Amino acid sequence: MSRARGKARRPNFTIKVGFADVAVKHVKMKDFGEFDSLDMVIRINENLDNWVYMQTFKHEILHAAAFVFGMSDMGLNEERWVDFSSAALTMVERDNLGIFERARSGGDLSADATACVSN
Numbered sequence: 001m002s003r004a005r006g007k008a009r010r011p012n013f014t015i016k017v018g019f020a021d022v023a024v025k026h027v028k029m030k031d032f033g034e035f036d037s038l039d040m041v042i043r044i045n046e047n048l049d050n051w052v053y054m055q056t057f058k059h060e061i062l063h064a065a066a067f068v069f070g071m072s073d074m075g076l077n078e079e080r081w082v083d084f085s086s087a088a089l090t091m092v093e094r095d096n097l098g099i100f101e102r103a104r105s106g107g108d109l110s111a112d113a114t115a116c117v118s119n
């Protein structure tokens with residue numbers, strides 16, 4: 001959503017990805033996002049809806065991690081696996097709201113209607 005539609009602008013921040021501190025900046029741009037390995041900056045389009053933002057954020061983090069861990073440009077078709085992974089994780093997060101937070105805190109996941117419960 002754009003600010004014109006009443007959405008507050010997301011503040012910039014810094015995240016740690018491996019050995020690197022990566023600045024996350026929300027900017028006007030034509031693409032969804034980008035990772036700049038020279039400046040260690042993730043730029044994300046400031047006008048994305050929340051779930052598209054979440055997918056883009058994960059996508060660019062995976063590009064940063066690929067760079068930090070030496071996996072960039074190794075014939076691994078980085079764009080495809082980054083896009084698949086970020087989309088899959090965002091899909092699960094959206095379809096099971098809060099499940100990762102509950103799992104991290106040791107919460108009861110059996111209450112989640114769509115959670116797979118074994119044993």
Ligand SMILES: [Zn+2]
Pocket residue numbers: 059063079082
């Ligand atoms: Zn990409």
